[in-house]
Amino acid sequence: MRLYLLRHAEAENTAPDETRELTAKGEKTLRKLCQTLxxxxxxxVxxxxHSPLTRAVQTARLxxxxxxxSQxxxxxxxLRPEDNPFVWLRELAEDEDDLMFIGHNPHLSILADALMLQSREGGLITFRKAGLLCLRRLCPPSRALPYGEWTLEWFIVPRVL
Known part of the structure; x- marks a missing residue:
């Protein structure tokens, strides 16, 4: 199983948080990301x-x-920024199909860290806007590895595009 995590692209800072839309720069960065894929x-998958927030909905559609x-x-x-990412661990443990989450920080960073480090401490992954990460599950959860064993396949940060 692979898990793809995509942080929303750059959004306006003027509207209420729930309704912030992507900027032209955000759309351009997302297009460049997609051209590398x-x-x-x-x-x-x-x-x-995706999260219900406007910028994540727009990022997912684009x-x-x-x-x-076709998915x-x-x-x-x-999948909101303030939601508890650990609620996904059970679904990820039981799922065999690849999944993609389009959302926000700190949610995505905490989830990626938990899967790779088997820890709630975090601090390993920092998502930039329009950053895309792919994790692969090597083995399902066990007593020794409660979240399963996950490895980083690749991580694309917008700065390198």
């Missing part, structure tokens, strides 16, 4: 799950459109 990389992906978009509770 191969759509077939995401063939195993069954759905693109990502899907730019790569011409459905699905708004999911639990």
């Amino acid at each position: 191969k759509p077939e990389e995401f063939d195993g 069954r759905k693109l799950c 990502f899907k459109d730019f790569l011409k992906l 459905p978009l699905q708004e999911r509770a639990g």
